[in-house]
Each structure stands twice: as C-alpha cells, then as structure tokens.
Amino acid sequence: MVDGESRRIRFHDYAEIYKIPGMYEKLFADMLECTSPDVVAGLLADAVDAAGQDMASVRVLDFGAGNGMVAEALAAKGVTTIVGVDLLPEARAAAMRDRPGLYGDYIAGDVTALDVEQHDSIVEAQLNCLTCVAALGFDDVPPAAFAAAFNYVVSSGWCAFNLRDRYVDEPSAFSRLLDRMIAEGVLVDASHVRYHHRLAVSGEPLEYDAVIARKTRDIPESWIG
Numbered sequence: 579m580v581d582g583e584s585r586r587i588r589f590h591d592y593a594e595i596y597k598i599p600g601m602y603e604k605l606f607a608d609m610l611e612c613t614s615p616d617v618v619a620g621l622l623a624d625a626v627d628a629a630g631q632d633m634a635s636v637r638v639l640d641f642g643a644g645n646g647m648v649a650e651a652l653a654a655k656g657v658t659t660i661v662g663v664d665l666l667p668e669a670r671a672a673a674m675r676d677r678p679g680l681y682g683d684y685i686a687g688d689v690t691a692l693d694v695e696q697h698d699s700i701v702e703a704q705l706n707c708l709t710c711v712a713a714l715g716f717d718d719v720p721p722a723a724f725a726a727a728f729n730y731v732v733s734s735g736w737c738a739f740n741l742r743d744r745y746v747d748e749p750s751a752f753s754r755l756l757d758r759m760i761a762e763g764v765l766v767d768a769s770h771v772r773y774h775h776r777l778a779v780s781g782e783p784l785e786y787d788a789v790i791a792r793k794t795r796d797i798p799e800s801w802i803g
C-alpha cells in the first residue's frame with residue numbers, strides 16, 4: 579500500500595522500489611534481514627586495519643551503489659570519500675534524498691560508457707577501493723562493467739564485494755573472471771568469508787561469500803570478450 583493505494587511492484591524492480599522512501603530498507607534490511615552492507619564494510623575495515631592503514635585513507639568507488647546503504651556502512655567505519663555509480667537514475671535520486679552528503683559524487687549511468695566529464699571526475703578522485711555489494715552474479719553486471727569499475731581504482735587499492743555461494747562454487751561468467759584475476763595475480767591476498775546475506779522470500783537463509791582483496795593491476799582489455 580502506497581498512500582492508501584495498492585500497487586504491485588516486482589521484487590527486483592529497483593527503480594520502482596527506490597522511488598518509495600524507506601521501501602528498500604523495509605523489504606531487504608527489515609523483513610529479509612539483509613546484513614551485507616555492514617558485513618562487507620566491517621570485513622573491509624578489519625583488513626584495512628590489519629594492513630596498518632586507516633579507513634580515512636580509503637577512497638571508495640561504490641559500484642551498484644543503490645540508495646546508499648553501503649556508503650552509510652562505510653562512513654560508520656570511518657570512510658570519508660565515496661563516489662557512487664549505479665545504472666539507475668532512481669538509485670542516485672534515492673541516495674541524494676535519503677542519505678544526502680554521503681557521496682562526494684554519484685554517477686547514474688553505464689560505467690562502460692561514461693561521458694568525458696564523468697570519466698574525468700572518477701579519475702581525478704584517485705579512488706583506491708572498489709566496493710560492490712549485492713549486485714554481482716545475476717547477469718545484471720556483465721564482466722565488462724565490473725572490469726571497467728575495477729579499472730577505475732588505482733593499483734594497490736582494495737576490492738570488497740560479495741557473491742552468492744552458487745556463483746562462487748559453480749562456473750559462471752563472473753566466477754571465471756574472478757578465478758582468473760586471482761590466478762594471474764590481478765587480485766592478491768583475497769579472503770573469502772561465507773555468511774548469511776539475507777533470507778529468501780521463502781524464509782530460507784541465502785549464503786554469500788564476502789571477498790576482500792588487494793588490486794595489483796588493471797584487468798586487461800583482452801580478458802573481456
């Protein structure tokens with residue numbers, strides 16, 4: 579019910595969900611107990627601390643940023659510079675509406691096809707960490723888009739994302755890319771933690787892996803078909 583009117587909104591229709599203040603949080607965080615923004619931000623903070631670095635020095639590109647729940651969790655851990663990217667203008671609008679001031683910049687668009695101004699603003703931000711939470715593995719983010727976002731982060735930066743267990747355990751376009759990134763040293767020091775991401779609508783827990791790693795170099799263009 580929205581303002582006394584009954585509406586049918588599909589579960590993954592994020593554009594419609596973001597338009598209604600509080601609906602994403604009610605659905606995913608409250609009803610389905612999604613923990614991922616806090617889990618991934620917490621594991622990243624632990625890894626940064628273990629490396630003797632300060633979260634205030636971590637400058638994040640939050641890819642698939644949605645309405646800012648990951649930015650909020652990162653800010654709670656001490657991150658002060660966050661640039662958001664999401665395909666949907668509704669995600670950007672919701673983040674500006676619900677969490678103003680968290681993002682230094684937030685670009686709504688396809689990361690593989692940014693205009694010159696958008697491209698330059700990300701490069702100039704000298705970002706040293708990619709976060710991508712609850713966005714990989716469902717063919718929404720093609721490997722080329724992940725690679726483009728990853729390659730905006732400086733080498734020696736951090737990478738923190740999550741992935742449903744079956745996309746780690748079974749071959750998929752993204753799992754093949756991830757395996758290759760680790761095998762060929764594009765990602766090093768990768769730690770995997772399996773945890774309850776959220777409940778499915780059936781009430782069953784959904785298991786995800788959180789992956790925290792260091793970037794050594796860009797994903798070569800030749801790897802992306």
Ligand SMILES: C[S@@+](CC[C@H](N)C(=O)[O-])C[C@H]1O[C@@H](n2cnc3c(N)ncnc32)[C@H](O)[C@@H]1O
Nearest residue numbers: 642643644647664665666711712713718719723
């Ligand atoms: C489940 S939401 C997660 C939002 C946020 N990361 C969080 O954890 O609350 C997935 C987000 O990924 C975005 N997304 C999907 N495909 C994308 C792409 N190719 N490029 C950028 N964002 C994308 C969607 O628009 C959506 O906002």
